[in-house]
Amino acid sequence: MSSTVLDLKGLMCPLPVVKIANAIKKVEIGELIEATASDPGVLADIPAWARSSGNELVTMEKVEGKVIRFVVKRIR
Amino acid sequence: MSAQVDTALQVLEKQLNRPLVVALEACARCGLCAEACHYYLAEPSIDHVPAARGEALRRAYRAEHDFLSRIFPQWTGAEKLNEESLAKLAEMAFSQCTLCRRCAFNCPMGVDTPLMMRAVRAMATASETAPELLVMLADAAIEKGKDPSFFRDMFVEQMADLEKELQTKMGDPAARITVEREGAKILYVPLAGEHTIMPPAIIFNAVKEDWTLSIFEAANYGVFLGDVARAKQIAARIIDEAKRLGVKEVVLAECGHAYASFRWEAPNWFGETFPFKVTSLIEKLDEYVSEGRLHLDPSANPELITYHDSCNMARTGGVIEEPRRVLKAIAHNFVEMTPNRHEAYCCGGGGGLVALPEYTERRLKAGKPKADQIRKTRANIVVAACENCRLQIGEISEQYGLGVEITALADLVVKAMRLPATRPEVEKLFAGDPATVSSN
Numbered sequence: 001m002s003s004t005v006l007d008l009k010g011l012m013c014p015l016p017v018v019k020i021a022n023a024i025k026k027v028e029i030g031e032l033i034e035a036t037a038s039d040p041g042v043l044a045d046i047p048a049w050a051r052s053s054g055n056e057l058v059t060m061e062k063v064e065g066k067v068i069r070f071v072v073k074r075i076r
Numbered sequence: 077m078s079a080q081v082d083t084a085l086q087v088l089e090k091q092l093n094r095p096l097v098v099a100l101e102a103c104a105r106c107g108l109c110a111e112a113c114h115y116y117l118a119e120p121s122i123d124h125v126p127a128a129r130g131e132a133l134r135r136a137y138r139a140e141h142d143f144l145s146r147i148f149p150q151w152t153g154a155e156k157l158n159e160e161s162l163a164k165l166a167e168m169a170f171s172q173c174t175l176c177r178r179c180a181f182n183c184p185m186g187v188d189t190p191l192m193m194r195a196v197r198a199m200a201t202a203s204e205t206a207p208e209l210l211v212m213l214a215d216a217a218i219e220k221g222k223d224p225s226f227f228r229d230m231f232v233e234q235m236a237d238l239e240k241e242l243q244t245k246m247g248d249p250a251a252r253i254t255v256e257r258e259g260a261k262i263l264y265v266p267l268a269g270e271h272t273i274m275p276p277a278i279i280f281n282a283v284k285e286d287w288t289l290s291i292f293e294a295a296n297y298g299v300f301l302g303d304v305a306r307a308k309q310i311a312a313r314i315i316d317e318a319k320r321l322g323v324k325e326v327v328l329a330e331c332g333h334a335y336a337s338f339r340w341e342a343p344n345w346f347g348e349t350f351p352f353k354v355t356s357l358i359e360k361l362d363e364y365v366s367e368g369r370l371h372l373d374p375s376a377n378p379e380l381i382t383y384h385d386s387c388n389m390a391r392t393g394g395v396i397e398e399p400r401r402v403l404k405a406i407a408h409n410f411v412e413m414t415p416n417r418h419e420a421y422c423c424g425g426g427g428g429l430v431a432l433p434e435y436t437e438r439r440l441k442a443g444k445p446k447a448d449q450i451r452k453t454r455a456n457i458v459v460a461a462c463e464n465c466r467l468q469i470g471e472i473s474e475q476y477g478l479g480v481e482i483t484a485l486a487d488l489v490v491k492a493m494r495l496p497a498t499r500p501e502v503e504k505l506f507a508g509d510p511a512t513v514s515s516n
Binding site for chain 1: 209212217218227234267271295431433467
């Protein structure tokens with residue numbers, strides 16, 4: 001399965017959500033988008049976006065320093 | 077008539093209160109509004125005259141409400157709304173008007189064109205012709221309110237890390253960031269991201285304020301959609317939280333539309349007087365500075381500083397002199413832009429435009445008058461009490477080669493506080509000492 005990788009570090013909310021929402025439209029249903037972000041606002045905003053848009057947040061974790069890595073899957 | 081057009085017209089009908097009818101009926105077509113609009117100044121064309129924007133909605137309004145227009149529409153310029161004209165109206169309302177209200181302030185008849193543009197936005201949202209991204213951002217915010225449990229623990233954990241950082245920065249192990257603490261006097265509502273949490277946390281701790289942090293963000297994308305139902309749901313998250321915690325005051329982050337809508341519109345949406353006061357962080361900073369509760373050293377900010385009046389904060393919100401009093405206390409070199417205060421030009425990023433990549437080119441073009449204003453001040457630093465303005469001014473600084481630094485007011489206040497330097501021994505003192513975050 002192909003996967004898109006996005007570097008959203010340095011962007012402040014709502015821009016990470018905006019970028020993910022745009023990117024998900026460009027991948028096929030079932031495909032994954034992996035992203036890294038530094039704005040901790042994504043910890044709440046990405047799960048909320050996934051719920052309201054009907055897509056799936058596969059995983060979300062804090063990695064080194066303040067970097068957050070997450071993977072979303074296009075469901076619809 | 078298509079279902080989409082029918083829905084849009086129903087929404088227009090529902091919104092026809094007296095102020096909107098006055099805006100639709102009272103325009104004298106004098107054109108004085110043209111030069112009040114930053115879009116027109118950036119690109120003088122008839123499409124950018126606020127009166128012409130209003131006229132686009134008036135055509136559809138007349139076709140439904142004016143007797144003569146029904147019989148001889150060509151005489152009055154009336155035109156039945158159709159799918160094409162609805163799409164054009166929506167595009168105009170979302171991309172060629174930032175709802176800054178400068179035209180309304182400069183109209184001799186008091187015609188509130190942004191009110192009409194908000195009505196169009198509401199029509200577009202209901203008929204699903206509004207920008208998807210704004211709808212998505214509003215719906216994500218509503219989702220957070222439905223069930224905060226899916227992010228609350230992560231948020232509290234994140235604040236525990238931030239509290240540790242706060243203690244290190246302040247050299248004070250007693251500094252706290254509590255989350256949703258019952259009985260606190262103040263509920264501070266940030267924006268998403270710690271840049272709107274850390275500086276106020278430093279200030280609240282420094283003045284020994286009895287405060288706690290909201291788990292929600294102050295931004296309200298329902299307002300940009302002109303959609304009162306969504307805007308209410310987003311605001312209700314904070315209202316319910318404030319009532320549950322029993323706070324006396326809700327302090328909103330430096331965010332223009334959040335302040336204007338929560339302070340001035342929300343009581344009308346809900347038809348109630350809230351059991352708490354609503355203020356902006358800017359007003360609290362002014363209060364602390366005026367009462368001498370902060371030890372400030374203006375020499376910590378030696379650069380030439382100017383202040384951008386956010387339209388929502390100044391023109392709509394009435395917060396005009398407060399930031400200036402604070403700036404005079406924290407910096408020696410302050411210079412005004414011209415014009416300023418309620419006559420300030422919009423930065424071009426308002427009305428939700430910074431979140432809409434499809435209109436980036438248009439937005440940056442509309443930011444030219446603001447860029448020219450900033451350049452004339454020769455300032456090195458631009459202070460803006462609104463996140464949208466900060467994002468937009470950052471981009472126009474790059475676009476027009478201004479080379480300015482953009483900052484929030486609270487950031488400069490913290491700089492003037494000259495916190496204990498982050499010395500290695502201080503960092504060591506706190507290393508491995510898990511901070512406790514009180515959470516009720």
